[in-house]
Amino acid sequence: MSKLDLRKLRAFVTVVEEGSISRAAERLFIQQPPLSRLLQGLEQDFGVPLLVRQPRGVVATDAGSVLLQEARALLSRADQLEAAMQRAAQGKQGSITVGFTSSSALHSFVPEVLRRYREIIPL
Numbered sequence: 001m002s003k004l005d006l007r008k009l010r011a012f013v014t015v016v017e018e019g020s021i022s023r024a025a026e027r028l029f030i031q032q033p034p035l036s037r038l039l040q041g042l043e044q045d046f047g048v049p050l051l052v053r054q055p056r057g058v059v060a061t062d063a064g065s066v067l068l069q070e071a072r073a074l075l076s077r078a079d080q081l082e083a084a085m086q087r088a089a090q091g092k093q094g095s096i097t098v099g100f101t102s103s104s105a106l107h108s109f110v111p112e113v114l115r116r117y118r119e120i121i122p123l
Contacts, residue, residue, distance in 0.1 A: 006078055008042045009071040011035055012050065016068050019057040 015024040015035070025032045043050050050064035060068055087093035100110065 004074075005042075005045075006075065008038050008045070009067075009075060011038045012042055012064075013068060013071050013075065015039060015051065015058060016060050016064065019059070021058060 011024070011028060014028055015021055018024040018027060021035055021039070022032050025035045028035065039051065046063070046067070048063045049061050050067055051058045052061055084093060098114075
């Protein structure tokens, strides 16, 4: 497999969860033929059958079950990455280092500033 395609992985996970290519296509808001092509492409990428097509739906093969577990973990991590990047772009993620000299700790406003900061930006 030359490249992991998250779109193909999401399609595969949805098909297995739905147990049906047509229901998965509806959930993904795409037509059934393009979804079938995505699945065929994924099977070609890995060189192994991932689904057993039955009269009343589809089920994962043994290899498909392995892919399902790993794809769910990978997609979850990809979603976390996307959310982290959105927070970073909005300035809502990062770190701030606050330093004090020994004499600044004696000022009465320092504890209040730190308390307010923690209210605004919890750890």
